[in-house]
Amino acid sequence: MKVEAITLREIQMPLVHFFETSFGRTTERRILLVTVHTDGPEGWGECVAGEDPFYSEESVETAWYATERYLAPALLGKNVERGADVPALIGKIRGHRMAKCAVENAVWDAEAQLRQVPLWKLLGGTRTELACGVSIGIQNSHEQLLEKIATELAAGYRRIKVKCKPGWDVEIFEKIRARWPEIVLSCDANSAYTLDQIDHLKKFDQFNLLMIEQPLWHDDFYFHAQLQKQLKSAICLDEVIHGRRDAKAAAELGACRIINVKVGRVGGFSEAIAVHNVAQAAGIPVWCGGMLESGIGRSHNIALSTLANFSLPGDVSASKRYWKEDIIEPEVKISPDGFIPLPQSPGRGFKIKNDLIEKLTVKKQVLRA
Ligand code: OSB
Ligand code: MG
Numbered sequence: 001m002k003v004e005a006i007t008l009r010e011i012q013m014p015l016v017h018f019f020e021t022s023f024g025r026t027t028e029r030r031i032l033l034v035t036v037h038t039d040g041p042e043g044w045g046e047c048v049a050g051e052d053p054f055y056s057e058e059s060v061e062t063a064w065y066a067t068e069r070y071l072a073p074a075l076l077g078k079n080v081e082r083g084a085d086v087p088a089l090i091g092k093i094r095g096h097r098m099a100k101c102a103v104e105n106a107v108w109d110a111e112a113q114l115r116q117v118p119l120w121k122l123l124g125g126t127r128t129e130l131a132c133g134v135s136i137g138i139q140n141s142h143e144q145l146l147e148k149i150a151t152e153l154a155a156g157y158r159r160i161k162v163k164c165k166p167g168w169d170v171e172i173f174e175k176i177r178a179r180w181p182e183i184v185l186s187c188d189a190n191s192a193y194t195l196d197q198i199d200h201l202k203k204f205d206q207f208n209l210l211m212i213e214q215p216l217w218h219d220d221f222y223f224h225a226q227l228q229k230q231l232k233s234a235i236c237l238d239e240v241i242h243g244r245r246d247a248k249a250a251a252e253l254g255a256c257r258i259i260n261v262k263v264g265r266v267g268g269f270s271e272a273i274a275v276h277n278v279a280q281a282a283g284i285p286v287w288c289g290g291m292l293e294s295g296i297g298r299s300h301n302i303a304l305s306t307l308a309n310f311s312l313p314g315d316v317s318a319s320k321r322y323w324k325e326d327i328i329e330p331e332v333k334i335s336p337d338g339f340i341p342l343p344q345s346p347g348r349g350f351k352i353k354n355d356l357i358e359k360l361t362v363k364k365q366v367l368r369a
Contacts, residue, residue: 127310328353
């Protein structure tokens, strides 16, 4: 496929409900979309960088800069046959993984269309059923959180993850467990604690949590390993895992028992598959994390989640939890018992709503060879 042009665009989409983590509240998403125009199909990628550099150092602006200045020029005018060929072309550029992911995944997206195979098969997926969980942000009140959990359980979701931070943890776990003693429950601290709060964190053990996600610093393995030794609950690492070496180091150190794989955080499908493989060899189950994606990123997360070691329910949930109208059709839906059916059509399996995307676009740039 000859890469003839690459379009960068920013779309803005209000969330149907605000999403709050230990690092802040989001009410509207600004999303960078990348389109790779080839002499054959057109591939789409979504950049999961946030509005602010609070989850990682990347933001919409840094991703735009990296793509315009370095990533797009590395591909334009070249023959790129496979998504898997992209990392070698952009490997010289350090960091900017979320930006790299959007570009690489757009090429995989085009490749799957060219080869007329479902993207999930191209990635090597074998799972036929995807169990879905939800990530529920910090709410204005405990009552509001319990209500949200009730709604998601009624919708069929198979694992509830609640965001937590000091002051929004043990008390809410108590209330959740009092009402639902048996549900599969986990929590995500997004680095809200320090190791000197270990006695407090040990209290989490009484709630039979499937995992505690990234409790300590965003860039730490070492102290997570110390914490894991003293906790009964499994630690799951998110923020700190940037690639296969990190997954291997975390496994060898005993820093976690579970890994959250986010394709944007590790820099694209190639590295996500490598992380999956390293974790599998180390006996560590993985699941697919979400980053409040629009339908394009969502469809790519679905494809990735079909790899064999994605054995825990992911954060890949229905479009309508986030958007009044998603930018793909059909929207992502889940079955009443909490599974996403796999698309069988070639490519990502969801069509792009071009008119809607144009309407949501606030900034656009077309780069040519
Ligand atoms: O830590 O998983 C996280 C959203 C933004 C930043 C970090 C995280 C999240 C989520 C969103 O939990 C989950 C979703 O997209 O459904
Ligand atoms: Mg997380």
